Each structure stands twice: as structure tokens, then as C-alpha cells.
Amino acid sequence: MHPARGRARPRYVWRGAHGARSGGRRTDGGHRRRRPGSVRTGSRPGGARPAHPRRNPFALLYLALLLGTTLFAHLADPQLVRRLQALSSTDVHNLAHHPVLALVTSGCWVAGPLWTPYLWAVAVTVAPLERRVGGRRAAGVLAAGHVGATLLSQGVVLAAVALGAQGDDLLDALDIGVSYGVLASLGALAGLLAPAAGRSPWRSPPPWSATSSSRTRTWSPASATRWHC
Known part of the structure; x- marks a missing residue:
């Protein structure tokens, strides 16, 4: 019998x-x-995170709205389209008579026959802003930029007409589109990305600074005497 056999x-x-x-x-x-x-x-x-429809409901719905009004402008009666756009224009005349309707509906049209530039503009500004702050805040930034910049620009137009620098026909000039809101979203997104860029590894403290490592040696008379002994 093997001596290792039977053992645990x-x-x-x-x-x-x-x-x-x-x-x-x-x-x-x-x-x-x-x-x-x-x-x-x-x-x-x-x-x-990558762009995803579930994380961008507001941006997708807004793009669908702009696409619908663009197709309507191409397919509907031209006189009806001009009448609706004139009613939605944020010129000085409409802002004086029905400001809320003009400010809300002017952002539902694209300024021109093409929808593609607005697709890229919303995709690179409103969509990433929505993924970072949420749909409600992104919509608030877009609306605030659209309303604020529109009122400011039409105030400049009114002042220019009052001073005689421009004609009275500028008070009824067609003003539609949401470019002001897109620019406001771009500014808000740049403000959110600025702190992240400030934490880049190139701006880290040098290795010889006291805050770069907990093993930084400090000079003292006792250590100097120890090294020279």
C-alpha cells in the first residue's frame, strides 16, 4: 500500500x-x-454619453416641428404661407399688438427654404445641452435666448427708425426663426464645458510643488546635520 494513499x-x-x-x-x-x-x-x-433619442426628447420634437413647418411652407399655398409667417413675425408692429403669439410662433419656422442647417445647429447645441441639464432647462435656455435677443434687436430697430436712420418699412420686416435660441444654447453649453477644460492634465501642479505629492521633503536644520555627518 502506498504511504500517501488513504491520507487527506x-x-x-x-x-x-x-x-x-x-x-x-x-x-x-x-x-x-x-x-x-x-x-x-x-x-x-x-x-x-452618446446621443440617443431617449435622452433628447425635446431636441427631437423640436426638429420634427421645424421639419413639419418647412414641408408645409413648400407644399401649401404660397399666399397662405406668407400670411401665416407675417402673423408669426416678431417685428415691431406684431410685438406691439400680439407679442406672445408672435414670440411663440416665430420659433416654429426656419428662416429660409432649407431645414438641414437647423438640423445640424440643434444637434450640436441643443441636444448636448439637453443631455447635460435636462429637457426643461434646455427648453428654458432656448426660449430665453429667443425672447431676449428678439426684444433687444427689435428695440434697436425701433430706435433706428425713431432717429431717422432707417425707414418705417423696417418696422414690418419679416423676422422668423430661432437662431437666437440656438446661439444661447451654444453659449450655455460652452459655459458648462469650460470647467471641465480647466481640469485638464496640462494644468496640473508641477511634480516639485508641495501639493503634487505627499512625499515632498521639507528642509530642516536637523536633516541638514544628518546628511552632513
């Missing part, structure tokens, strides 16, 4: 980088530990 086999303990295994069982609860500084597969720097 020893239980070996294996310790690895992700925890210890004792007797074929993991002792760390089955969770793998990531090494410091490692990046998880599929993650993006800064927590950025």
Missing part, C-alpha cells in the same frame, strides 16, 4: 491580484477589484 489531501491556498482563493473558493465575495488608474472597458473620459 492538503488544501492549497492561492492568492492572486484580484483576491484570494482558499480551497477552490473566492474569499473576496466574488467581486473583482480594478487596479488603480485602470479604465473600465467601454467607458468614456468625462462621463460623456
Whole structure:
């Protein structure tokens, strides 16, 4: 009979980088530990997320509205289209008689026959802003920029006509579109991205500064005497 036969086999303990295994069982609860500084597969720097319809409901609905009015302007009766656009214009005459209707409906048209420029403008400004702050805040920024810049520009027009620099026909000039709101969304998005750009690794403190490492040596008379002894 072999001397090792009949004896209990020893239980070996294996310790690895992700925890210890004792007797074929993991002792760390089955969770793998990531090494410091490692990046998880599929993650993006800064927590950025790709564009998705569920995260951009306001931007998609607004683009669909602009597409619908653009198709209506191409297919409907030209006289009806001109009448509706004139009613929606944010000129001085309409702002004096029905300001709310003019401010709301003027943002439902595109300034021109093409819808594609507005598609790209909303995709690169309103959509990323909505993913960062939410649909309600993005809509608020768009509306505030549209209303504020429209009132400011028409105030300049009214002043120019009152001073005699422009003719009275400028008070009824067609003014539709939402370019002011798109520019306001771009400014808000740039303001949100500015703090993230300020935390770039190029602006980190130098390695010899006191805040760069906790192992920075400080000079003292005792240390100098120790090194010169």
C-alpha cells in the first residue's frame, strides 16, 4: 500500500491580484477589484454619453416641428404661407399688438427654404445641452435666448427708425426663426464645458510643488546635520 494513499489531501491556498482563493473558493465575495488608474472597458473620459433619442426628447420634437413647418411652407399655398409667417413675425408692429403669439410662433419656422442647417445647429447645441441639464432647462435656455435677443434687436430697430436712420418699412420686416435660441444654447453649453477644460492634465501642479505629492521633503536644520555627518 502506498504511504500517501488513504491520507487527506492538503488544501492549497492561492492568492492572486484580484483576491484570494482558499480551497477552490473566492474569499473576496466574488467581486473583482480594478487596479488603480485602470479604465473600465467601454467607458468614456468625462462621463460623456452618446446621443440617443431617449435622452433628447425635446431636441427631437423640436426638429420634427421645424421639419413639419418647412414641408408645409413648400407644399401649401404660397399666399397662405406668407400670411401665416407675417402673423408669426416678431417685428415691431406684431410685438406691439400680439407679442406672445408672435414670440411663440416665430420659433416654429426656419428662416429660409432649407431645414438641414437647423438640423445640424440643434444637434450640436441643443441636444448636448439637453443631455447635460435636462429637457426643461434646455427648453428654458432656448426660449430665453429667443425672447431676449428678439426684444433687444427689435428695440434697436425701433430706435433706428425713431432717429431717422432707417425707414418705417423696417418696422414690418419679416423676422422668423430661432437662431437666437440656438446661439444661447451654444453659449450655455460652452459655459458648462469650460470647467471641465480647466481640469485638464496640462494644468496640473508641477511634480516639485508641495501639493503634487505627499512625499515632498521639507528642509530642516536637523536633516541638514544628518546628511552632513
